[in-house]
Structure formats: C-alpha cells, structure tokens
C-alpha cells in the first residue's frame with residue numbers, strides 16, 4: 345500500500361517503474377481496490393443517426409468549468425461507443441437514490457423488462473433531442489468535444505451545452521453494491 349519506494353522517491357525517482365522489483369497489478373487486484381471508491385451512478389444516453397442507446401456508467405468526472413467539460417469512460421466492447429461517436433452527442437444523467445431500476449436496466453441486468461430498454465422508464469426530451477431521466481439528481485447535455493482510447497475503454501469528453509440540478513440525493517455505488525448517502529450530523 346505504500347507508494348514511496350525505499351529510495352524515498354516515487355518509482356525510484358526516475359519516473360520508471362522497476363518491473364523486476366514490483367510485479368504489475370493484476371485486474372482483480374486493481375478492481376478490488378478501485379471498487380472501494382464510492383461513486384455516483386449515471387446513465388449515459390445518446391440518440392441520432394446511429395440510434396438511441398443508454399448505458400450505466402460510474403466513470404464520470406468533471407473536467408473543466410470554463411469551458412464546461414465532463415468526461416465519461418465506456419468499455420469499447422459496448423455498442424454505446426459507436427453510438428456516441430456517430431451521434432456526436434450524449435447526456436450524463438446522474439441518478440437519484442430512487443433510480444436504482446434505471447441503473448439495473450442500463451447495466452443489462454433489469455429485475456423487470458428487457459435490458460437496455462427505454463420503454464419501462466420515464467424520460468423527457470432534452471435540448472439536443474436526447475432522452476433525459478425524469479427527476480434526475482443532475483443532467484449534463486453534451487456535444488462530443490474530444491475522445492481518446494485508453495486501455496479497454498474510450499474516454500469521451502463532452503462540451504456541456506445544458507446543465508440541470510435536481511433536488512434528490514444521488515444513488516451511490518461502492519464495493520459492488522448500491523447505497524445511499526447518510527449525511528453527517530452537524531453539516
């Protein structure tokens with residue numbers, strides 16, 4: 345767990361990992377550790393010439409406020425990658441604690457209805473013609489600003505053309521389970 349090597353410098357002080365001294369981190373080890381990072385849960389939606397698609401995504405981050413940019417990371421195995429790239433637009437719908445069913449449907453594991461199916465859930469149309477989750481905690485409607493392949497995933501950076509703030513507490517995902525926020529006393 346200690347990030348500093350015996351020389352007192354990260355990576356031995358020369359920016360190079362010593363592959364002999366330190367074995368690479370395996371996917372299971374990486375996933376077990378990263379799974380402890382609590383995140384919000386979003387459904388990224390897109391629509392346009394390549395069709396309508398939605399995917400549950402936790403890898404969402406703010407990039408910049410001026411200009412307003414957000415990013416999301418999508419596995420290149422997902423048909424959502426070609427859809428977002430071809431449509432040129434996407435919306436990040438940050439789900440509320442009441443929206444667990446959306447997360448399950450768009451992760452391909454619905455308790456009711458068909459996977460990745462929009463018809464079981466409530467939507468409204470956004471400014472870019474994208475399906476937006478009704479009563480979402482927050483929504484960012486985006487045009488694709490840039491994209492980059494990294495490992496197994498595509499990083500889409502979106503230029504935010506409309507942002508909406510709701511009132512509901514967000515859904516949380518941590519250690520492979522959905523959770524809710526409990527506010528500390530005194531805040």
Ligand SMILES: Cc1cc2nc3c(=O)[nH]c(=O)nc-3n(C[C@H](O)[C@H](O)[C@H](O)COP(=O)(O)O)c2cc1C
Nearest residue numbers: 385399400401402403417418419422450451452517
């Ligand atoms: C809470 C949660 C967060 C997820 N986050 C991401 C993500 O950030 N990027 C991604 O590409 N897939 C993410 N997924 C996986 C996709 O939603 C989806 O389950 C997967 O692409 C379906 O493919 P599979 O059936 O081959 O696993 C997440 C799933 C869940 C349940």
